[in-house]
Amino acid sequence: MSRIAFIGLGVMGSPMAGHLVTAGHEVTGFDLGEEAMARLRAAGGASAAGVAEAVKGAEIVITMLPADPQVEAVLPEILDHAEPGALYIDFSTITPQTSQKLAREGAARGLRVLDAPVSGGEKGAVEAVLSIMVGGSQEDFEAATPVFEAVGKTFKLVGPAGAGQYVKAANQLVVGGTYALVAEAVVLMEAAGVDASAGLDVLAGGLAASRILDIKRESMLARDFRPGFRIDLHHKDMGIILDAARGAEVAIPMGALVAQLIAAARAQGHGGLDHSALLKVTESLSGRDS
Amino acid sequence: MSRIAFIGLGVMGSPMAGHLVTAGHEVTGFDLGEEAMARLRAAGGASAAGVAEAVKGAEIVITMLPADPQVEAVLPEILDHAEPGALYIDFSTITPQTSQKLAREGAARGLRVLDAPVSGGEKGAVEAVLSIMVGGSQEDFEAATPVFEAVGKTFKLVGPAGAGQYVKAANQLVVGGTYALVAEAVVLMEAAGVDASAGLDVLAGGLAASRILDIKRESMLARDFRPGFRIDLHHKDMGIILDAARGAEVAIPMGALVAQLIAAARAQGHGGLDHSALLKVTESLSGRDS
Amino acid sequence: MSRIAFIGLGVMGSPMAGHLVTAGHEVTGFDLGEEAMARLRAAGGASAAGVAEAVKGAEIVITMLPADPQVEAVLPEILDHAEPGALYIDFSTITPQTSQKLAREGAARGLRVLDAPVSGGEKGAVEAVLSIMVGGSQEDFEAATPVFEAVGKTFKLVGPAGAGQYVKAANQLVVGGTYALVAEAVVLMEAAGVDASAGLDVLAGGLAASRILDIKRESMLARDFRPGFRIDLHHKDMGIILDAARGAEVAIPMGALVAQLIAAARAQGHGGLDHSALLKVTESLSGRDS
Amino acid sequence: MSRIAFIGLGVMGSPMAGHLVTAGHEVTGFDLGEEAMARLRAAGGASAAGVAEAVKGAEIVITMLPADPQVEAVLPEILDHAEPGALYIDFSTITPQTSQKLAREGAARGLRVLDAPVSGGEKGAVEAVLSIMVGGSQEDFEAATPVFEAVGKTFKLVGPAGAGQYVKAANQLVVGGTYALVAEAVVLMEAAGVDASAGLDVLAGGLAASRILDIKRESMLARDFRPGFRIDLHHKDMGIILDAARGAEVAIPMGALVAQLIAAARAQGHGGLDHSALLKVTESLSGRDS
The missing domain is CATH 1.10.1040.10 (N-(1-d-carboxylethyl)-l-norvaline Dehydrogenase; domain 2)
Structure with a gap:
């Protein structure tokens, strides 16, 4: 079981983080909405005061955010505070170009980055039956498998960084x-x-x-x-x-x-x-x- | 069992006419290609010297032709020689406008007309599993059911004349x-x-x-x-x-x-x-x- | 000056026929509307009881009709009654395919056919400043020049039959x-x-x-x-x-x-x-x- | 005559800056290419070691850059070093959204910003006959008129910030x-x-x-x-x-x-x-x- 930071506890992120808690992981979440964090605490997770605090010490960092600007906004803090060697899984649906930038800048700090957009919607997130399209290396994909199994039904490595998008x-x-x-x-x-x-x-x-x-x-x-x-x-x-x-x-x-x-x-x-x-x-x- | 005139014995029409023979109908075919007619005779049907001869006395007249001009070309002979009260099923894929003209002019001569384009291709025709979309009246659709059963797997009345197209x-x-x-x-x-x-x-x-x-x-x-x-x-x-x-x-x-x-x-x-x-x-x- | 048959005396055809009268031609018109024909008579032209009567003896036959079906409807009478050697100018905007059919069938009867669709609208017709795009032979184009000069400002031979369209x-x-x-x-x-x-x-x-x-x-x-x-x-x-x-x-x-x-x-x-x-x-x- | 900073001395910017020198303005340019700056000096302008140095003390700041990222890249230095009250004219063709951001952030520092994309190409720049579409206030548009007159033939205020784009x-x-x-x-x-x-x-x-x-x-x-x-x-x-x-x-x-x-x-x-x-x-x- 892993220590996981989960940034973005919205309609999709909230049930996904819950499934990871249920699967036995130690999940620390962060969201701009206090209610979202209360929900995660109620489900057995922890919450953090900010991105930096959430990612510090995490073996796996996850983001599930609405669009490119939100992902770009939290990236610097992730890069600055995540542990070298940590796995960074971005479940957001964003442009391949931004995913490739994440991979590039993450690699420069020793992070192992996967783009992993999902389909299946809120229903799929709640029922943990999401379809996950993953871009990155085979090794990192395998390392992320326990996470994917907790939130999805099918998941597939489809190519290098950006390929998921x-x-x-x-x-x-x-x-x-x-x-x-x-x-x-x-x-x-x-x-x-x-x-x-x-x-x-x-x-x-x-x-x-x-x-x-x-x-x-x-x-x-x-x-x-x-x-x-x-x-x-x-x-x-x-x-x-x-x-x-x-x-x-x-x-x-x-x-x-x-x-x-x-x-x-x-x-x-x-x-x-x-x-x-x-x-x-x-x-x-x-x-x-x- | 019915006396059927079958005009157009090509890639689609040939196996369809054959299935009608097999189903016990008395099928007289006509096609511009002599080989096509020989094939029908070999299968147990008869061939005619022209459209007029084929449709004379038939209870059911069928056309299965490539496009609007071919259907329009045989229409006058059908109108002139088919028996009043006969059922005329056009399996060709043509414009709804032409199908509606067939229905209109057929009705003026006492013919009961259905447009009945098919999908499923040559394979569907050979295996008698065509999908048939039928435009016309409920009564005529029911009268045509034995024909549809002989050549197709699913067939549906979808509306008035032209609706099939x-x-x-x-x-x-x-x-x-x-x-x-x-x-x-x-x-x-x-x-x-x-x-x-x-x-x-x-x-x-x-x-x-x-x-x-x-x-x-x-x-x-x-x-x-x-x-x-x-x-x-x-x-x-x-x-x-x-x-x-x-x-x-x-x-x-x-x-x-x-x-x-x-x-x-x-x-x-x-x-x-x-x-x-x-x-x-x-x-x-x-x-x-x- | 020529004897001209003018079929189709609508919004466009009526002023065009009038200009031909003014230019000194002997114009006999036909239209399904009696008013249109009265207008032409008032302008100094004559009217005919039908297409056949109009085209009989004409050196130049003109049609200016709304669309393909109307042109196709009058074609047989033109072919049957126009004088061999007559020039047939179709000003209608129709498909190139129909224009090519006119040229082909006209040639078989000894007619010299030009497709000559116009632009400029009602205003251009009234003011005799139409733009005319002509398909046909150089020789026939030259023979038609007096007609084009009477109704248009610019006219150009742009290629063989159908090219105007x-x-x-x-x-x-x-x-x-x-x-x-x-x-x-x-x-x-x-x-x-x-x-x-x-x-x-x-x-x-x-x-x-x-x-x-x-x-x-x-x-x-x-x-x-x-x-x-x-x-x-x-x-x-x-x-x-x-x-x-x-x-x-x-x-x-x-x-x-x-x-x-x-x-x-x-x-x-x-x-x-x-x-x-x-x-x-x-x-x-x-x-x-x- | 005004002290002008001109950032971006490429195919378009180079002749434009030259026309401003000719018109009697005191032009200090900056470009990443040393050749471009030498050209401006030869034409009677000055060059600067960077954006900050160029814009310091200028009454008018001009940018003529290839695309949004280049404009966004120089913006912080312009905001930090331009004089409050200076007129900032961006001739670049970029998204209206970025132009509106320039206007917003410029206003917060006391700059008066116009988006002023041009058409007419290299030829128009060389011959000083550009067409200029300007977004901003009437007052700033009038203040910029001497610049527009030096580089363009027609220029028009078409609306508020971003309207030019x-x-x-x-x-x-x-x-x-x-x-x-x-x-x-x-x-x-x-x-x-x-x-x-x-x-x-x-x-x-x-x-x-x-x-x-x-x-x-x-x-x-x-x-x-x-x-x-x-x-x-x-x-x-x-x-x-x-x-x-x-x-x-x-x-x-x-x-x-x-x-x-x-x-x-x-x-x-x-x-x-x-x-x-x-x-x-x-x-x-x-x-x-x-």
């Missing part, structure tokens, strides 16, 4: 794009007077089948857009995808169009809805606002 | 778009030095999962583009989708972009490859031709 | 696309709190300058969308452009996106407004409906 | 998009066997007319892509445009597609060519590489 980006690109395609299929069928429910059943039974069609087609047809994963978050992720494509020097016209449709969903005021609410943009384009 | 269009839109999204995911990961095979495994295990990822990701990574369903055919289908959207007065920006990527695949000389070869266009855009 | 398609693609770009520029600046009028002045003074910025930026900023050239017509033209691209086996992703934005304008109910009303779609995408 | 972004969006549209028009016409030169002449004479058609159509048809303004720089600018749209919470699908086409040009190896080389991407999409 690239795979997360690719995942969000395909997810956002699939919603946009299903939305166009729905609007086309409904506008044509087709029984869209029967139509989607046919799609779900053939080569057009997808997890999204399986679990979301009924709620989409019912215009039930309670989140789930919010448009605002997917909008943030599309920004990462475009930065990732820029970094990798590739052109992704489909991804770019999806990014604009999601930006439109947000601009139209649907940022707090589930990402399946992309359907509302497709409807609005055809003057069929629901 | 709209659902087929929606299906091809989602299929083409999913290939384009997966292609961008692959190119992004490969360009970034990620283990794309591991990456796609992760995608296939989460919300990005799809039938296409399941059955095509290995061949795509191996650049094995043997058809399967050819780019040329998907290009034809994208034309139908755009006409369908125009007819239904909806805007489908994703579909329009996919149509251009497939047009590019064809223009780049990949028309004879499997539609997963859309990957070659995505690669070319990033200067990564394989 | 391709150039018209290219023109409408650039025009529609420029509106879409200017619309995004306007929405971006307005949303950012920029003085969009000053901003567009800067754009109009540099490499972003265009005829559209010159003559439309004030009306766009004022949301004055009185036509001008209506969205409905540009929507029809975008259909021609996509068919033209399909025929030429090229991919035009920009054109395809513009086509969907214009389709959206129409679906949102703006079909009767000027094509600059594309701005309303761009606004709606950003939740900034005006 | 938004207008520059809108400009580059329209410019990049117009190239993409003209490229599709060219490829469509050439593939169809049309005389593209005659066709573009027609376009340039009507509503499709633009500065780009005027000055670039011959070089595009001749595939002469010597820069001019390089693809690499336009790629950087498209990144700014997308960030600007994100900041303003608007969706710009046309801009996003243009950005990917320019990214493709770069990925295909054309980063060093003129931005009109976007045509090469359009050609490659249609298998017509030249």
Whole structure:
């Protein structure tokens, strides 16, 4: 069992830190919210007065933060106070470029860094069934396995530093794009007077089948857009995808169009809805606002 | 058992007509290719000297033709020679607009018309496991059930005349778009030095999962583009989708972009490859031709 | 001076036929609307009871019709009744494919066919300052010069049969696309709190300058969308452009996106407004409906 | 006449600083390149050992740097050493967000900040005919007029801090998009066997007319892509445009597609060519590489 510092005890980080306590680790957390830290103490962990205090003496340092700026903000303190040789796992979804910077600057201080963005959402975090995409070395990946086992169901080393973020980006690109395609299929069928429910059943039974069609087609047809994963978050992720494509020097016209449709969903005021609410943009384009 | 006229004995029509013979129907076929007709005779059917002779006296008239012009070309003879009260099932993938014209003009001559495009390809036709999307009336759909059972596995009434074509269009839109999204995911990961095979495994295990990822990701990574369903055919289908959207007065920006990527695949000389070869266009855009 | 048959005396055709009368030609018109024919008689022309009567004995046959179906509808009568050796000028904006069919079938009957779509709109027709893009042979182009001089200001032979339509398609693609770009520029600046009028002045003074910025930026900023050239017509033209691209086996992703934005304008109910009303779609995408 | 600090003496900054010397100002420059500073001294200016030394005592501080990171890198020294009350003009093309940060942090130290990106390129800088888009207050704009007059031909206050960058972004969006549209028009016409030169002449004479058609159509048809303004720089600018749209919470699908086409040009190896080389991407999409 390890001494673990856990920075960022939000919707995702809080249950994850709890699972690590349950698994027998000695977890010291830090978050700007006092309530979040109280929750961790109640669960059997400890809390610290700041990042520096949390990471001091830890064998494993974990961050689970909203976006690049928050990760960049805590990095200097981690670099200054973490023990040389410590394993630093960043579960945040950020740009591959920032993950690579973490790895580079961490290595300069003797830290072993993994980027490990997750998918599965709040539900996956609570149920400890997250999917984890890991970038870094095989050796560090193996060292992190007890952590991954405590919070996730599947986890995979997909390449060197930043690779986890690239795979997360690719995942969000395909997810956002699939919603946009299903939305166009729905609007086309409904506008044509087709029984869209029967139509989607046919799609779900053939080569057009997808997890999204399986679990979301009924709620989409019912215009039930309670989140789930919010448009605002997917909008943030599309920004990462475009930065990732820029970094990798590739052109992704489909991804770019999806990014604009999601930006439109947000601009139209649907940022707090589930990402399946992309359907509302497709409807609005055809003057069929629901 | 019924007397059936079967017009169009190509790659799809030939095995379908054969299954109808096997099911005990009295099938008279017509095709411009003499070989195709010989095959039907060998299978126990009969052949006719032309459309008029084939449809005369038939209880059920079937067409399975490549595109709108071929269907429009045989329509006058069907209208002139089919028995009033006969059921006319068009299995061709054509525009909803043409299917609606068939229904309208057929009804004026006392024919009961169904549009019934299929998915599943040559393999589905040979194994009699096609998916069939049907537009027309409930009564005619029921009357056609023995035919659908002989050639397909699933079949569904999805709305009035043309509805089958709209659902087929929606299906091809989602299929083409999913290939384009997966292609961008692959190119992004490969360009970034990620283990794309591991990456796609992760995608296939989460919300990005799809039938296409399941059955095509290995061949795509191996650049094995043997058809399967050819780019040329998907290009034809994208034309139908755009006409369908125009007819239904909806805007489908994703579909329009996919149509251009497939047009590019064809223009780049990949028309004879499997539609997963859309990957070659995505690669070319990033200067990564394989 | 020539004996001219003029089929199609609508908003464009009526003033064009009048100019030909003024230029001294003997013009016999036909239109389904009796009023249109009365107008031509009042202007000094004659009217006919049908296409056949109009074209009989004419040295020059002209059509100016709304779209492909109308041109295809009158073609058989023209082919049957026009004099061998007559010059047939089609001013309609239709697909290059249909223009090439006209040329082919006309040649088989000894007609000399030119496709000659125009730009400049009703105003250009009334003032006889149309721009004319001509496809056909040099010899026929020269023979048609007196006609072009009577109705247009600039006219140019741009290639063989169909070439006029391709150039018209290219023109409408650039025009529609420029509106879409200017619309995004306007929405971006307005949303950012920029003085969009000053901003567009800067754009109009540099490499972003265009005829559209010159003559439309004030009306766009004022949301004055009185036509001008209506969205409905540009929507029809975008259909021609996509068919033209399909025929030429090229991919035009920009054109395809513009086509969907214009389709959206129409679906949102703006079909009767000027094509600059594309701005309303761009606004709606950003939740900034005006 | 004023004491001016000029940071960034590159291709653009060098002639601009020279014009300010000529106009009678006392210019002290700084650049990481010693040659650049020697050039300024030869022209009658002075050079400094660093940013701090340059800005100390200056009434006007100017930066002309490649991108956001370089501006952010010199900002702290400017804030620490510039005189309260000094005018700070940033001519760099950067994100509106960074310009707004400059204005905010500058104001906190008593600096009066203008964002003033330019268009016109190296030629415009050398000939002192730049177009300048200015964000800031009317009072500061007036104070900066002698500087603008020395380096530019037209300059306009377009709104508050950041507004200059938004207008520059809108400009580059329209410019990049117009190239993409003209490229599709060219490829469509050439593939169809049309005389593209005659066709573009027609376009340039009507509503499709633009500065780009005027000055670039011959070089595009001749595939002469010597820069001019390089693809690499336009790629950087498209990144700014997308960030600007994100900041303003608007969706710009046309801009996003243009950005990917320019990214493709770069990925295909054309980063060093003129931005009109976007045509090469359009050609490659249609298998017509030249």
